[in-house]
Amino acid sequence: MPESVNAKIEPREQCRLEALAAYRVLDTPPEDDLDRLVRLAVGLFNVPIAAIALIDSNRLFLKASAGLPAGEIGYERPGGRGVFDLAEPLIIPDLREQGLNHPFQHVEPAVAFCAAVPLDAPEGTQLGVFLLLDTRRRDDFDLARVDRLGELARLALERLEIRRLDAACRISRARLEFIARGSPDAVLTCDDTGRLVFWNAGAQRLFGLTDTQAPGLEFASLLEAPSAAVFLDQLQALRRVEAAHAYAQDKLLVVQRRTGNLLLEVNLSRWWEAGCPAYSIIARDVSARNRREARLLGMANFDALTELPNAAMFRRALSGLMGANQPFALLLLGMEGLKAINDERGARVGDAALRSIGHRLRLFFSDDAILARLAGAEFGIALQGETEPDRVAGLCRGLFDALAEPLVLDGVAVELGCCVGVAFHPADASEVEGLMGDADLALYEARRQGDDSCRFFVPQLREAVVRRKKLTTELRSAIELGQFELFYQPQVDLHTREVIGAEALLRWRHPVAGVLLPEHFLAVLETLPNMQQVGRWILTSACRQAAVWRRVFPRFRISVNLFPAQLHHEQLLHTVQQALNESGLPPQALVLEVTEHTVLKPNPRLSQALADLCHAGVGVAFDDYGTGYASLSLLKRLPVTRLKLDRAFVANVPGDLGDAAVIQAVLYLGGRFRLDVIAEGIENEAQARFLREHGCGAGQGNHYGEPVPAPEFATRFLGPGPRPELATPRSN
Numbered sequence: 001m002p003e004s005v006n007a008k009i010e011p012r013e014q015c016r017l018e019a020l021a022a023y024r025v026l027d028t029p030p031e032d033d034l035d036r037l038v039r040l041a042v043g044l045f046n047v048p049i050a051a052i053a054l055i056d057s058n059r060l061f062l063k064a065s066a067g068l069p070a071g072e073i074g075y076e077r078p079g080g081r082g083v084f085d086l087a088e089p090l091i092i093p094d095l096r097e098q099g100l101n102h103p104f105q106h107v108e109p110a111v112a113f114c115a116a117v118p119l120d121a122p123e124g125t126q127l128g129v130f131l132l133l134d135t136r137r138r139d140d141f142d143l144a145r146v147d148r149l150g151e152l153a154r155l156a157l158e159r160l161e162i163r164r165l166d167a168a169c170r171i172s173r174a175r176l177e178f179i180a181r182g183s184p185d186a187v188l189t190c191d192d193t194g195r196l197v198f199w200n201a202g203a204q205r206l207f208g209l210t211d212t213q214a215p216g217l218e219f220a221s222l223l224e225a226p227s228a229a230v231f232l233d234q235l236q237a238l239r240r241v242e243a244a245h246a247y248a249q250d251k252l253l254v255v256q257r258r259t260g261n262l263l264l265e266v267n268l269s270r271w272w273e274a275g276c277p278a279y280s281i282i283a284r285d286v287s288a289r290n291r292r293e294a295r296l297l298g299m300a301n302f303d304a305l306t307e308l309p310n311a312a313m314f315r316r317a318l319s320g321l322m323g324a325n326q327p328f329a330l331l332l333l334g335m336e337g338l339k340a341i342n343d344e345r346g347a348r349v350g351d352a353a354l355r356s357i358g359h360r361l362r363l364f365f366s367d368d369a370i371l372a373r374l375a376g377a378e379f380g381i382a383l384q385g386e387t388e389p390d391r392v393a394g395l396c397r398g399l400f401d402a403l404a405e406p407l408v409l410d411g412v413a414v415e416l417g418c419c420v421g422v423a424f425h426p427a428d429a430s431e432v433e434g435l436m437g438d439a440d441l442a443l444y445e446a447r448r449q450g451d452d453s454c455r456f457f458v459p460q461l462r463e464a465v466v467r468r469k470k471l472t473t474e475l476r477s478a479i480e481l482g483q484f485e486l487f488y489q490p491q492v493d494l495h496t497r498e499v500i501g502a503e504a505l506l507r508w509r510h511p512v513a514g515v516l517l518p519e520h521f522l523a524v525l526e527t528l529p530n531m532q533q534v535g536r537w538i539l540t541s542a543c544r545q546a547a548v549w550r551r552v553f554p555r556f557r558i559s560v561n562l563f564p565a566q567l568h569h570e571q572l573l574h575t576v577q578q579a580l581n582e583s584g585l586p587p588q589a590l591v592l593e594v595t596e597h598t599v600l601k602p603n604p605r606l607s608q609a610l611a612d613l614c615h616a617g618v619g620v621a622f623d624d625y626g627t628g629y630a631s632l633s634l635l636k637r638l639p640v641t642r643l644k645l646d647r648a649f650v651a652n653v654p655g656d657l658g659d660a661a662v663i664q665a666v667l668y669l670g671g672r673f674r675l676d677v678i679a680e681g682i683e684n685e686a687q688a689r690f691l692r693e694h695g696c697g698a699g700q701g702n703h704y705g706e707p708v709p710a711p712e713f714a715t716r717f718l719g720p721g722p723r724p725e726l727a728t729p730r731s732n
Helices: 011-021 032-045 143-169 173-180 201-207 225-240 287-301 311-323 338-345 347-364 389-404 432-449 460-481 531-550 564-568 572-583 604-616 631-637 657-672 685-693 710-718
Strands: 049-055 059-066 071-074 090-092 113-120 126-134 186-190 196-199 245-254 262-273 276-285 328-336 370-375 378-384 407-409 412-414 417-425 453-456 484-493 499-510 514-516 557-561 590-595 619-625 642-645 676-679
Touching: 011 126, 032 049, 032 059, 032 126, 032 143, 059 126, 113 143, 126 143, 143 276, 143 287, 186 201, 201 276, 225 262, 225 276, 262 287, 276 287, 311 328, 311 370, 311 378, 311 417, 311 432, 328 389, 328 432, 338 347, 338 604, 347 370, 347 378, 347 389, 347 407, 389 417, 389 453, 417 432, 432 453, 432 460, 460 499, 484 531, 484 710, 499 531, 499 710, 531 557, 531 564, 531 572, 531 710, 557 619, 564 572, 572 590, 572 604, 604 619, 619 676, 642 657, 657 676, 657 685
Parallel strands: 417 453, 499 557, 557 590, 590 619, 619 642, 642 676
Antiparallel strands: 049 059, 049 126, 059 071, 090 113, 113 126, 186 196, 186 276, 245 262, 262 276, 328 378, 328 417, 370 378, 407 412, 484 499, 499 514
8 A cells, every 4th residue: 555545544544454454355256155144134124235345445345235236335434434434233214314424325325224233353343334225214123133133244254254364374374373363263273294283262162172182183083084084185185286375165073072063164274384385274163153044044034923934935935936837826814903902911912812823824724835924913825726716715714714713812812803815826916016916905805894804806906996095195185185074964852853962974075076975085084194183173173063052052962973993092081081171062962973893892991981981971872773793792891871773774664674673672772771762864754753653762864954064054953943944844
């Protein structure tokens, strides 16, 4: 290096560069064992880019890389320090937010996430970094992942250390022995017959040698017979090589009486010094290293909880089947109810549930089925050679039965629901991501149908996704622009026709389509992250409006429908109390309407929240009562104050004897449980008369008034003077 350059480098940095140069790895070709480590990192951490980057004076040399071309990258180091000159691991969730000047911004402009662990030589000098990069923000890189990245860095350093010792052999025996004294590896030198001349502390530890045993000992005597023969053959071969330096490497077994056999990686080198041959032996116990690599490889390919293949390995397996032109059915299984278990009983119990599900899947499917846990509560199954929808549908029915058996977790039986989406290769798609997407669309449709549903992919589902994405975008705009409003439908005393309350109903005033009913948008709205915001707005607005009307009509009560996620939210009690306090509406004037399917599974926290609300005076009504299948048990389990007769039963009375019988049964139950009963969907006087005659005291429907905005509701139903809609009910 020219003196003018040396003068600009601080002594400490000069020492670091000399230490790096001693490894003789700068500007050398890629090596399989280091490349294997970066590929392992890509799979283990689910990142597109991983590299072993050595820090030269003004560049990063990528000794091994995945996701980036091999070679060098310019590296600015003002004052001899750059972003990757580290004393400890570096984790940056999003480089774009930090505004850091990093060397990869010109090579891969989309880089966001960065994780780096220093590669330190045995004496503590930093050689470079083991680096991970991602094009998306990552907030999930916890201490456990940092430790795993550190393990990969240590494995890389072990390989680099072998390079340094081998490079020292090429200079002189004195140089080798000087470096060997500080090396953790076993370093020995021997004469032309294989007898030991020098050994370091690492060799004493590895072979159990003492200063009295080692001199003149044949190295081959430390090995088991077949390995000793290999070593002697290598030694003999090196004697015949005329080049200045010769090198051989192999995996050999060493015999240790106390601990048994160890697998060694042995590097044998020969060079000439003062006209005589010199031999070095660099040995490392790779048993532990192999175990670490196998464990990391397992973590990269298998799910730690269920011990099933993970998503990355599953995709590789699907790709292999497609490459072999193998037809198969892809099943995506979604388990329902695990989030509630995690919320109510903790992650430990949730993890136990996942392990149990993985075990049941292994028992149910044959050995040639490819199983995987993909993410969260979703599993993937590939059924090789299966192309018949009827056979797959039958298999899914059997799967539902196998998973329906309650899981016993910490002594408590827990029931989980599940749904399956199915796509076929090659009928539906010929590449992995397309087929996974098709099955995912089918799973979404199955979830819309409810637990124990199986749906097969059809092309129309892709069109539905396009419509859904458009609707999602429009709904986000509707929330931001305040396009939602509440309409109110009067609830009346069926005997006096007096307005006693109203149901608040959500409407979307779409800029093009006009006023839309919930059936056109509610299913998508409930999936948006800011759905809770809309739910709070509905509740608060309805309470405020009811408080105004109640000043004139003291008996007035408002009914508000709750979203399922809103109902199960841990802040339900607080949200309702806050709406009541802000509006000044007394709790007795509010009725919360819930549907049966949202409360089918036991939820102690929800039951307690509803009990607290009821204790405070808030009413709880079962909407669409009679359409579910767990009505009686729910009446016993949950604190309900009102039943709402579904319009499907009201529509056909008095003519339909079956519906009439259902209505009479619900009215009887209401009386026995001391619950109010209100009927919805009353369209004519004949229906109203039937309900009155059989003891139903309240109702709502277009016969008395359709839902209208608040100003119109006040004018038509609460204003002074006669109310024509109520005084003269509509006839048939």
